């Protein structure tokens with residue numbers, strides 16, 4: 001049991017290590033639904049470990065069976081040979097059925113993961129389903145997913161049980177054969193009662209062999225499917241050897257302390273991107289040939305209409321999305337893998353959709369890194385969170401609930417910004433926080449960050465407070481740069497900026513009037 005869980009932990013840790021640290025954007029490797037990834041870490045890991053578990057006993061069983069066979073052959077070679085024949089037949093049948101079982105198993109796993117993914121979506125969207133009155137439709141869809149999964153699982157199970165039954169039947173067949181073949185020899189006195197006792201006790205060892213081989217054989221295609229599905233979550237250059245490599249997984253006792261992000265030798269002077277192009281699904285949507293130059297101490301604001309490509313640009317720059325074209329340099333030196341270079345220590349990122357974990361506020365800010373309460377307090381103050389913290393009886397020990405449900409949307413958003421500020425990055429990147437923050441709170445946030453936060457800022461925003469303080473605004477329109485410069489210049493030269501600005505003035509005036 002300990003072996004089983006240790007191997008499972010090793011496989012899961014290796015997949016997670018690769019997802020979190022391997023070069024290249026992890027988003028490109030993960031399936032669209034988190035439920036599918038979870039299903040792989042649960043079911044495929046179990047399949048792979050079951051196979052290795054069975055394989056361990058194969059060596060011992062083979063040794064005992066070989067010894068039993070040798071002893072039995074010296075007593076009566078003919079009867080012994082007759083016992084070997086059905087075992088070979090089982091071996092041949094197993095080999096034949098392997099491909100079929102592999103196909104059926106792959107289908108069962110895919111449909112099983114679809115059910116998990118859909119249940120995950122239902123839990124994530126309970127409110128949306130209820131407000132749309134779509135409970136019946138959602139449940140019917142779940143039933144349909146389940147029906148398909150059940151049909152595939154029954155076929156998969158039938159095939160494996162059939163093979164198991166056939167291998168099991170060879171034991172009974174073997175005993176019958178010994179009785180049948182040894183009867184004449186016993187009558188003639190050549191096969192003694194002692195020989196019969198020896199054969200019937202050894203037959204167990206002998207028949208354990210096809211049973212074990214059968215178990216290994218029918219688990220082999222399942223393990224192959226599982227290994228393939230797990231390695232597909234890992235970086236492109238990693239394979240089954242990396243999946244099972246002993247990479248120092250800590251299995252017993254207290255885990256060692258996590259080191260904070262390293263301070264890098266070459267602090268930011270200028271981060272430059274040229275010709276950044278991302279085509280979502282190979283089409284027009286995304287960003288096209290965007291240049292960006294971010295100098296130390298500057299505030300750059302990316303703005304544009306809904307769907308203009310702002311998030312895509314930021315994520316492409318940070319290596320979170322695969323680039324179709326473009327180069328990125330740090331102080332003039334090309335970065336060949338932004339995903340592992342533009343990370344805490346150099347850059348911190350607060351995404352548009354904030355993610356908190358079901359832990360305390362302190363753990364959410366630290367994420368395992370070392371930092372004093374004083375440093376946390378400073379980050380929270382920069383993120384305009386200190387008044388909220390003062391109102392929390394448990395302070396930094398407040399448990400925020402799954403995804404931070406016990407906090408307001410604005411608190412989750414600002415806690416995420418505070419988390420990005422804890423490691424005091426060279427460059428702070430914040431994607432549109434305005435959906436959860438009112439105009440005044442957002443203004444306070446930018447004021448605080450501008451006076452006491454990181455020197456260099458890259459902000460996605462359409463708010464006046466951000467646009468007015470920008471040294472450089474990049475206006476995106478349908479994935480392309482429509483204008484670049486300070487607000488005053490752009491209001492003169494860029495029609496898209498004028499349109500966005502007047503829409504923003506109206507929206508903020510309405511918000512202040514409480515509409």
Ligand SMILES: Nc1ncnc2c1ncn2[C@@H]1O[C@H](COP(=O)(O)OP(=O)(O)OP(=O)(O)O)[C@@H](O)[C@H]1O
Pocket residue numbers: 280281285286304305306307308309310311312313352432
């Ligand atoms: N993963 C994806 N797959 C396919 N299309 C995508 C994907 N992500 C974004 N898009 C599309 O690319 C375009 C740009 O999206 P993006 O999220 O970058 O815009 P945005 O300016 O950040 O929008 P918003 O203001 O709503 O945040 C949109 O048309 C969007 O539908």
